[in-house]
Amino acid sequence: MLTSHKLDSHTILYGVFGDPIRHSKSPIMLNRAFEVTGVNAAYGAFHIVPGTLKDAVAGIRALQFRGVNVTVPHKVEVMEYLDAIDEGARMIGAVNTIVNDNGKLTGYNTDGIGYIRSLKEETGIDLRGRKVLMIGAGGAARGVGYAIAKEGAAHIYIANRTKEKAQELAASMSEFSSVSGHGLDEVAALAGEAALIVNNTSLGMHPNVDDVPMDVSLIRPDTVVSDLIYNPLLTRFLREARDQRGAAIHSGLGMFIYQGAYAFEYWTGQPAPIEAMRAVVLESFE
Numbered sequence: 001m002l003t004s005h006k007l008d009s010h011t012i013l014y015g016v017f018g019d020p021i022r023h024s025k026s027p028i029m030l031n032r033a034f035e036v037t038g039v040n041a042a043y044g045a046f047h048i049v050p051g052t053l054k055d056a057v058a059g060i061r062a063l064q065f066r067g068v069n070v071t072v073p074h075k076v077e078v079m080e081y082l083d084a085i086d087e088g089a090r091m092i093g094a095v096n097t098i099v100n101d102n103g104k105l106t107g108y109n110t111d112g113i114g115y116i117r118s119l120k121e122e123t124g125i126d127l128r129g130r131k132v133l134m135i136g137a138g139g140a141a142r143g144v145g146y147a148i149a150k151e152g153a154a155h156i157y158i159a160n161r162t163k164e165k166a167q168e169l170a171a172s173m174s175e176f177s178s179v180s181g182h183g184l185d186e187v188a189a190l191a192g193e194a195a196l197i198v199n200n201t202s203l204g205m206h207p208n209v210d211d212v213p214m215d216v217s218l219i220r221p222d223t224v225v226s227d228l229i230y231n232p233l234l235t236r237f238l239r240e241a242r243d244q245r246g247a248a249i250h251s252g253l254g255m256f257i258y259q260g261a262y263a264f265e266y267w268t269g270q271p272a273p274i275e276a277m278r279a280v281v282l283e284s285f286e
C-alpha cells in the first residue's frame, strides 16, 4: 500500500464539476494517479448546480486550479465561459476537460479519444472500412460518434428510441462520415451488417441492470459489442453477447479510465499510470 500523498501549500488543485456528483469515481482515480506519479496535487468533486456554472469557472481562474473535468449536465454550457476550445471538442460540441494555462482556459473533449483508445487496446478492432451500429443519440453518443467517424468507418447507423434525434445527430456528423439515423425498430435489419455495435443509451445502467438496448439474438459471433456503461462493470447486454453469441465485448470502464488518462496527460504532460488508475476504480466496485 502506498502512503497517502501529502498536501501542503504547494498543492495544485483539480476537480470535477457536475450535478449530481457524489457517485463520481473521478476523484479516487485521479488522486491515485497523482499519488503514484508523485505529483503534488489534489482532485475534488464539486457539486455545481444549474445557474452557478459561470461563477464556478471564474473560480478556476481565481483559485488557480490547473484543471477541471466537466460532467453532466454542464459539458455544453461550459463552452461559453472558456477562452479557447480545442478542435475536437468544437466538433463534438461538448467539453469534458479544462486546462488552465496561467488564467487562459482551454476546453478539450477526451471522451471520444478515450473510447477509441480503450476499444482498440481491448479488442484490436480496426474500424477503417467497417460498418458500425450505434444505439442511442444523446450526449454520450455524440463524442463516441465523432471519434468513430474519424477512425474511417465505412458507414455509421445511429438507431434511437426518438428517431428524430438519431437523424439530427446523423445530419450533424455527415461532413465527417457516411451516416444515417434510424428508429429502434430498424435495429433488426441493421445489426447483421455491423462489425461494431455500441450501446450509448442508459439501458442496463445501475439500478436497471436487467434492461438491454436490443435483442441479443440478432448479434453475429464476429461482431464486437461495446457498452459505454461501467456501472455495472459488465452489463447484461455484454454478458449475453459474449455468453450466448460468442461476441468479443468491450465495457465502458476502459473509456472512463482513458478519458481520465488523457486529461491527466494534458494537465501534467506526463504519461498516465493507467494500470494504477484501473486498479483503484475496480477496487471501488468491490
Ligand code: ATR
Pocket: 072, 135, 136, 137, 138, 139, 140, 141, 160, 161, 162, 163, 165, 200, 201, 202, 203
Ligand atoms: P447521455 O448524456 O448519457 O447520453 P442522454 O443525452 O439523456 O444521456 O441520452 C440518453 C440516451 O438513452 C438517449 O439516446 C435516449 O433515447 P431518447 O433520445 O429517445 O430519449 C436513450 N434512452 C434512455 N432511456 C431509454 C429507454 N427506456 N429506451 C430506449 N432508449 C432510452
